[in-house]
Amino acid sequence: MGEMRRWLAARGRLRFCLTIAAVIALTGACGALLLVPNSVLPKPGAVSADSVVGQARAAVGDPRLDPVRRTMEPFGELAAERVSTGDGAQSLVVGHPGQRRDMEVLAGELPGAVAAVSQVWGRDWAGSAVVVLTANISEFAGLVHAGADLPTEIAAASVADPFVPGTRPTGQRVVFGPDASARVGPDGLRTLLRHELTHVAARAGTVDGAPLWMLEGFADYVAQHGQGHRFAEIAPTLTARLRAGEPPRDLPADREFGGAGAAFAYEQAWSVNQFIAERFGQTALVDLYHRIAAGRLDAAGTDRILRETLGSGRAEFVDGWRGWLAHQVG
Numbered sequence: 001m002g003e004m005r006r007w008l009a010a011r012g013r014l015r016f017c018l019t020i021a022a023v024i025a026l027t028g029a030c031g032a033l034l035l036v037p038n039s040v041l042p043k044p045g046a047v048s049a050d051s052v053v054g055q056a057r058a059a060v061g062d063p064r065l066d067p068v069r070r071t072m073e074p075f076g077e078l079a080a081e082r083v084s085t086g087d088g089a090q091s092l093v094v095g096h097p098g099q100r101r102d103m104e105v106l107a108g109e110l111p112g113a114v115a116a117v118s119q120v121w122g123r124d125w126a127g128s129a130v131v132v133l134t135a136n137i138s139e140f141a142g143l144v145h146a147g148a149d150l151p152t153e154i155a156a157a158s159v160a161d162p163f164v165p166g167t168r169p170t171g172q173r174v175v176f177g178p179d180a181s182a183r184v185g186p187d188g189l190r191t192l193l194r195h196e197l198t199h200v201a202a203r204a205g206t207v208d209g210a211p212l213w214m215l216e217g218f219a220d221y222v223a224q225h226g227q228g229h230r231f232a233e234i235a236p237t238l239t240a241r242l243r244a245g246e247p248p249r250d251l252p253a254d255r256e257f258g259g260a261g262a263a264f265a266y267e268q269a270w271s272v273n274q275f276i277a278e279r280f281g282q283t284a285l286v287d288l289y290h291r292i293a294a295g296r297l298d299a300a301g302t303d304r305i306l307r308e309t310l311g312s313g314r315a316e317f318v319d320g321w322r323g324w325l326a327h328q329v330g
């Protein structure tokens with residue numbers, strides 16, 4: 001143990017790796033698991049090797065890792081890192097050793113992302129997540145339980161075990177596609193992480209088939225909230241359409257969230273949620289999410305909920321949004 005302490009001190013940094021052999025020697029388990037315990041260790045010199053090994057044991061023994069390992073180990077060694085995300089909650093970042101740089105980015109972002117989600121949604125969720133970086137599309141599809149037809153435009157996804165609505169879901173994880181980092185960069189990873197964590201937080205109150213303008217727009221609202229990005233940066237396609245005098249006529253329909261027009265649909269959905277937060281307040285937005293996401297809705301149902309929550313029916317609400325949009329671009 002003394003040797004590890006010296007080695008740790010010599011490294012002079014918070015993170016370290018245990019080689020595969022060391023993991024086996026120290027924990028007696030997990031042949032293919034390479035651990036990168038994050039730690040929460042303010043001063044490497046002040047940390048006992050025992051506590052570091054304890055972290056490693058805890059990560060190896062974390063039951064949330066098991067289903068991830070089963071899918072990922074055929075694709076190579078794993079790296080796993082524990083991250084404290086407040087109130088005693090521990091998140092896990094999992095990937096392959098070659099992805100360590102992106103793992104560090106996500107591990108660094110996780111505490112802030114969890115706090116950002118809780119700030120909008122409230123604290124009634126786990127406050128932690130398993131975040132996985134995949135190395136290829138098969139691994140990605142396997143971890144999100146998607147078939148071979150997983151659309152390539154998906155950069156990240158969140159998933160949970162089947163659960164009874166109203167109960168807290170288990171098996172929740174956020175999974176990044178193999179080229180997510182290359183496609184969006186560190187800033188984009190932050191936004192994607194917050195977006196997917198919002199889905200994780202809201203999952204217990206979200207019914208499959210609820211309108212996507214609410215589900216996806218809310219996740220993007222939380223992801224962008226407080227980041228200081230301008231309207232045109234967040235919604236470039238929508239901005240171009242508005243400047244061309246082609247504003248959206250109605251809320252984006254669910255079918256528009258896939259295929260070539262997906263970016264435009266997501267941007268519109270974000271803008272609807274941003275409009276609600278600015279016009280009616282963030283509390284009203286969260287209240288609306290709870291009610292809209294609780295079921296499949298026809299036009300009359302949506303109309304009733306909008307009227308009860310925001311004080312205006314669907315047509316008036318859409319008019320308000322379109323009027324607000326007209327003022328967002330110069």
Ligand SMILES: [Zn+2]
Nearest residue numbers: 195199216219
């Ligand atoms: Zn989403």
